[in-house]
Amino acid sequence: MSKRRTTIYDLATLADTSPSVVSAVMSGSWKKRRISEKTADRVFKVAEENGYSRNIQASVLRSARSNIVGMILPKYDNRYFGAIAEAFETRAREAGLFPVITCAQRDPDLEIAAARELVSYRVDAIIATGATDPDRITGICKDAGVKSFNLDLPGALAPSVLSDNEDGARTLTDILLDHCAATGRSGPLMFIGGRVADHNTAARIEGFRQAHRDRGLTEATDLILPCGYAPEKAYAALMSLKASTPQAIFVNSTITLEGVIRWLSETDRLMKGELPFVCFDWDPFGALLPGNLAMARQDVPKMMSVVFDLLSEEQNTPSKVLVPCLMERFP
Amino acid sequence: MSKRRTTIYDLATLADTSPSVVSAVMSGSWKKRRISEKTADRVFKVAEENGYSRNIQASVLRSARSNIVGMILPKYDNRYFGAIAEAFETRAREAGLFPVITCAQRDPDLEIAAARELVSYRVDAIIATGATDPDRITGICKDAGVKSFNLDLPGALAPSVLSDNEDGARTLTDILLDHCAATGRSGPLMFIGGRVADHNTAARIEGFRQAHRDRGLTEATDLILPCGYAPEKAYAALMSLKASTPQAIFVNSTITLEGVIRWLSETDRLMKGELPFVCFDWDPFGALLPGNLAMARQDVPKMMSVVFDLLSEEQNTPSKVLVPCLMERFP
DNA sequence: CTGAAAGCGCTAACAC
DNA sequence: GTGTTAGCGCTTTCAG
Numbered sequence: 001m002s003k004r005r006t007t008i009y010d011l012a013t014l015a016d017t018s019p020s021v022v023s024a025v026m027s028g029s030w031k032k033r034r035i036s037e038k039t040a041d042r043v044f045k046v047a048e049e050n051g052y053s054r055n056i057q058a059s060v061l062r063s064a065r066s067n068i069v070g071m072i073l074p075k076y077d078n079r080y081f082g083a084i085a086e087a088f089e090t091r092a093r094e095a096g097l098f099p100v101i102t103c104a105q106r107d108p109d110l111e112i113a114a115a116r117e118l119v120s121y122r123v124d125a126i127i128a129t130g131a132t133d134p135d136r137i138t139g140i141c142k143d144a145g146v147k148s149f150n151l152d153l154p155g156a157l158a159p160s161v162l163s164d165n166e167d168g169a170r171t172l173t174d175i176l177l178d179h180c181a182a183t184g185r186s187g188p189l190m191f192i193g194g195r196v197a198d199h200n201t202a203a204r205i206e207g208f209r210q211a212h213r214d215r216g217l218t219e220a221t222d223l224i225l226p227c228g229y230a231p232e233k234a235y236a237a238l239m240s241l242k243a244s245t246p247q248a249i250f251v252n253s254t255i256t257l258e259g260v261i262r263w264l265s266e267t268d269r270l271m272k273g274e275l276p277f278v279c280f281d282w283d284p285f286g287a288l289l290p291g292n293l294a295m296a297r298q299d300v301p302k303m304m305s306v307v308f309d310l311l312s313e314e315q316n317t318p319s320k321v322l323v324p325c326l327m328e329r330f331p
Numbered sequence: 332m333s334k335r336r337t338t339i340y341d342l343a344t345l346a347d348t349s350p351s352v353v354s355a356v357m358s359g360s361w362k363k364r365r366i367s368e369k370t371a372d373r374v375f376k377v378a379e380e381n382g383y384s385r386n387i388q389a390s391v392l393r394s395a396r397s398n399i400v401g402m403i404l405p406k407y408d409n410r411y412f413g414a415i416a417e418a419f420e421t422r423a424r425e426a427g428l429f430p431v432i433t434c435a436q437r438d439p440d441l442e443i444a445a446a447r448e449l450v451s452y453r454v455d456a457i458i459a460t461g462a463t464d465p466d467r468i469t470g471i472c473k474d475a476g477v478k479s480f481n482l483d484l485p486g487a488l489a490p491s492v493l494s495d496n497e498d499g500a501r502t503l504t505d506i507l508l509d510h511c512a513a514t515g516r517s518g519p520l521m522f523i524g525g526r527v528a529d530h531n532t533a534a535r536i537e538g539f540r541q542a543h544r545d546r547g548l549t550e551a552t553d554l555i556l557p558c559g560y561a562p563e564k565a566y567a568a569l570m571s572l573k574a575s576t577p578q579a580i581f582v583n584s585t586i587t588l589e590g591v592i593r594w595l596s597e598t599d600r601l602m603k604g605e606l607p608f609v610c611f612d613w614d615p616f617g618a619l620l621p622g623n624l625a626m627a628r629q630d631v632p633k634m635m636s637v638v639f640d641l642l643s644e645e646q647n648t649p650s651k652v653l654v655p656c657l658m659e660r661f662p
Numbered sequence: 663c664t665g666a667a668a669g670c671g672c673t674a675a676c677a678c
Numbered sequence: 679g680t681g682t683t684a685g686c687g688c689t690t691t692c693a694g
Contacts, residue, residue, distance in 0.1 A: 005475065007687055018665045023689060034663060051474035056451045057397070058687035060388045061670050076413035085407040089434050098448065100431055103420050117429065120387040143382035145336065231615075258615045265619055271602070284562075284589045285616035288596055338671055349681045354673060365679060389671035392686050665694080670687105677682075 006050045014046040015039075022047075026054050060122060069097040069311070070118035071127045072137070074106045078254050080281050080298055084129060084151070087304040095308055097124070108132045112140065119144045125311055127151050134158065147316050149307055153199055159319045161306045165200045165280075168296040168325035169207025169250070170214075172278040175294045175329065176248045177211060179276055187247035188220035192234055193256030196226045201252060204280060208250055220246070234259030249277040254286055261289060282328060296325040337381045345377040346370075353378075357385050391453060400428040400642070401449035402458045403468070405437045409585050411612050411629060415460055415482070418635040426639055428455070439463045443471065450475045456642055458482050465489065478647050480638050484530055490650045492637045496531045496611075499627040499656035500538025500581070501545075503609040506625045506660065507579045508542060510607055518578035519551035523565055524587030527557045532583060535611060539581055551577070565590030580608040585617055592620060613659060627656040 008022040015022065017039055024030040025043040046052075060066045069092050075081055085101055092099035102118065104111040111128075115137045118126055125147040128137045134155030141148035142157075154160035176189055191208050194201030205224060212219045223246050227237040234256045251257045257279050264270040273291035282297035303323045310316075339353040346353065348370055355361040356374040377383075391397045400423050406412050416432055423430035433449065435442040442459075446468045449457055456478040459468045465486030472479035473488075485491035507520055522539050525532030536555060543550045554577050558568040565587045582588045588610050595601035604622035613628035634654045641647075 005687095009687080012665095019687090020666080020689075021664060023687090027689080029689090036663065039664085053447065053450045053475050055392070055453060055687050057388045057391045057453055058670090059689070061386070061392055061672085062687080062689045064670080066388070076407055076416045077410065078413075079408065082407035082409075082413060086434060086436075098452075099433070102430070103417060105417075116384065119384050121429075122386060122388055144384050261616065261619055270619065271621060283616055285592065285614055285620065288592055288601065289616065289619065290602060290621075336671095340671080343681095350671090351673075351682080352680060354671090358673080360673090367679065370679080386671050389686090390673070392688085393671080393673045395686080663694105666692090668690090668692105670689090672686090674685100675683090678680085 005055075006052045007055075010050070011043060011046050011052060014050070015042045017043065026052075027059065066122045066124055067097050068100055068121060068123045069095075069125050069127070070121070070123040071099065071101045071129060072111060072114045072118070072131060073101055073103050074130045076103060078281065079283050080254070080300070081129070083300040084304070087300050088127065091304050091308045095312065104131075106130075106132070112136055115140045119146055125149065127307060128155070129153075131155075134160070147311065147314075149310060149316075151303060151307055154320055155318075157318055159310050159315060159317070159321070161303050161310075161321045161323065162200070163296075163298045163303070164322040164324050165203035166207040166210070167322075168280065168298075168327075169204035170211045171207075171325075171327055172280065172294055172296055173208045173211035173250060176250060176276070176278050177215065177217070179293055180247055183276075185247040187244070188223050189248050189250060190223040190225065190246035191219075191250045191252070192225045192227065192237065192260060193229055193252030194226045195228060198226075201226050204250075204252060226252070229253055229255045231255060231259030231262065235263050238263040246275070249275060251277055251279040254279060254281040254283045257281075257283070257286055261286075264291070287328060287330060292330050294327060294329045297328050299323050299326055336386075337383045338386075342374060342377050342381070342383060345381070346373045348374065357383070358390065397453045397455055398428050399431055399452060399454045400426075400456050400458070401452070401454040402430065402432045402460060403442060403445050403449070403462060404432055404434050405461045407434060409612065410614050411585070411631070412460070414631040415635070418631050419458065422635050422639045426643065435462075437461075437463070443467055446471045450477055456480065458638060459486070460484075462486075465491070478642065478645075480641060480647075482634060482638055485651055486649075488649055490641050490646060490648070490652070492634050492641075492652045492654065493531070494627075494629045494634070495653040495655050496534035497538040497541070498653075499611065499629075499658075500535035501542045502538075502656075502658055503611065503625055503627055504539045504542035504581060507581060507607070507609050508546065508548070510624055511578055514607075516578040518575070519554050520579050520581060521554040521556065521577035522550075522581045522583070523556045523558065523568065523591060524560055524583030525557045526559060529557075532557050535581075535583060557583070560584055560586045562586060562590030562593065566594050569594040577606075580606060582608055582610040585610060585612040585614045588612075588614070588617055592617075595622070618659060618661060623661050625658060625660045628659050630654050630657050 008019045011022045012019045024033045025040045030040050071088050089099045102114045104114050127149045128134050130152040134150040135157045138148045138157040148158045150160040222243045225237050227233045269275050276291045278294045280296045282295040339350045342353045343350045355364045356371050402419050420430045433445045435445050458480045459465050460482040461484050465481045466488045469479045469488040479489045481491040553574045556568050558564045600606050607622045607624050609625045611627045613626040
């Protein structure tokens with residue numbers, strides 16, 4: 001257990017060849033080095049027999065490129081970020097890179113600590129997802145010669161890939177307004193969740209407004225409540241609602257939806273489907289809740305695909321790609 | 332961007348001192364080496380000015396201990412695994428370790444590939460979560476002198492920490508049986524989801540049986556359906572149900588619940604709360620679904636706490652710790 | 663087709 | 679309190 005681990009030197013002795021040959025064989029570049037199949041097989045055999053495991057740290061140290069790609073993620077507690085994590089790992093492996101995700105708990109300080117930490121591990125690139133200050137992260141990366149990309153939330157200094165929030169919100173609002181018209185509800189709509197300072201929330205509010213404007217309506221400003229994402233915040237905002245109760249609700253994320261649902265349930269409105277709603281982001285159970293008209297499911301595979309295309313193109317100048325949302329309508 | 336990165340040698344020259352002093356200062360061991368505050372400050376200053384970032388790979392290579400702890404996780408697509416990921420990261424950082432999670436998509440081959448990969452990175456320990464073949468992973472670790480632990484699913488060769496599945500299932504079944512008695516339902520209960528070969532499913536079925544036995548009842552064997560975890564599997568099993576419809580359902584995981592809910596919804600039973608159910612595992616939306624009587628929420632913080640205690644105690648002999656589930660009852 | 667040898671950036675003795 | 683030096687295990691010319 002504590003004896004020295006086998007190295008390429010041990011293997012070289014055992015296979016009666018040299019360390020450099022073993023290195024080439026174990027790193028997969030032996031074809032290129034035109035090493036004979038016979039020698040390679042001999043090396044593979046002794047490696048197998050001795051439970052040899054390549055020391056990646058040493059290999060990285062020597063060859064500058066680490067083939068590690070890092071992602072900074074805010075949370076793992078909803079389907080959207082979960083899907084991002086999985087898509088990231090899959091794509092990274094397909095690209096022959098080792099994926100490392102680190103979770104910053106939506107904490108700005110942790111975010112930049114995470115960026116520095118990943119840089120210490122000499123990652124080849126960092127994907128900052130939903131970062132509060134993407135440009136700061138890009139700065140850290142630039143200093144270290146590390147490529148960086150923004151996902152979900154845009155920055156000004158690196159390529160950014162995000163959902164078309166405005167368009168998605170407009171469509172969701174249309175669904176809400178259509179439903180109200182069809183069921184004879186004429187009251188105002190509520191928008192709840194998110195932070196005004198946050199790019200995505202701003203874009204979604206803009207889409208919400210657009211949809212109103214397109215049919216000559218004016219949105220009720222006092223019913224636009226960007227009270228933060230946390231369920232408790234939404235719950236509290238709804239409990240202390242001074243303005244008239246809305247006819248229908250636009251919920252800004254599944255996280256926020258948790259609070260909204262709690263309120264609907266406790267005020268005995270949930271089961272009756274009394275207050276129809278739509279939600280940005282998707283969740284399999286949320287989809288089945290009474291009153292849910294539609295969810296905007298962000299196209300994670302597509303977004304990740306775009307990110308990895310940029311990554312492989314060595315493209316690293318600021319840009320912004322918008323990916324349309326998938327719409328799921330119920331029932 | 333492409334110029335050589337600053338090293339401790341550059342810093343040593345700039346701060347007019349030696350590489351070893353810079354090394355000590357940057358690695359935090361300078362207090363121990365009794366380096367003067369004045370020198371340290373000088374080093375910090377030039378490091379700052381030059382955007383220096385320590386090369387961890389080099390440091391790991393030299394000092395054998397990597398301070399990296401790896402986790403193999405099946406999926407990120409539910410609250411349980413999400414909570415595990417977050418708790419793992421938090422605990423690892425508290426312990427001064429760098430957490431690396433890798434997702435094996437419930438694929439046995441990927442699992443062992445992941446284990447080998449983590450070993451290549453010279454992690455100090457691997458936590459295998461919900462692994463299909465934990466003992467195989469332990470074997471790989473043992474060969475490399477890496478500590479290993481099992482979480483969620485037990486193995487015979489390493490310390491294992493898991494929920495008290497049997498007890499949790501018994502309590503859930505009790506809730507179901509109590510409810511049936513109280514509402515005059517006398518029919519049989521269904522158990523759905525999971526795999527018989529899987530340790531946790533077996534333990535939960537045992538708890539399900541126990542609860543019946545404790546009140547002199549016999550469970551309906553043809554209504555025990557360990558049809559796998561996937562929603563589609565559960566949905567298909569329910570659609571092709573030959574036996575009489577049950578009076579209430581024990582759902583083996585939130586993943587399975589997705590399929591059950593789809594079936595309830597499509598057969599118009601969901602909104603009426605016609606078929607009460609309980610579920611192993613917890614989900615905030617699932618909790619609000621009509622008919623849901625209780626969810627067994629696994630005590631992730633506690634489980635992780637136990638794992639890290641074992642890890643720090645250098646305890647690595649096979650053992651098994653059971654952590655009780657938290658029960659959430661509705662309404 | 664194969665081998666020798668020079669480091670990658672850092673740490674840990676050990677010397678002063 | 680600080681500097682010198684010998685590697686950690688690997689990759690990569692370059693010479694055969």
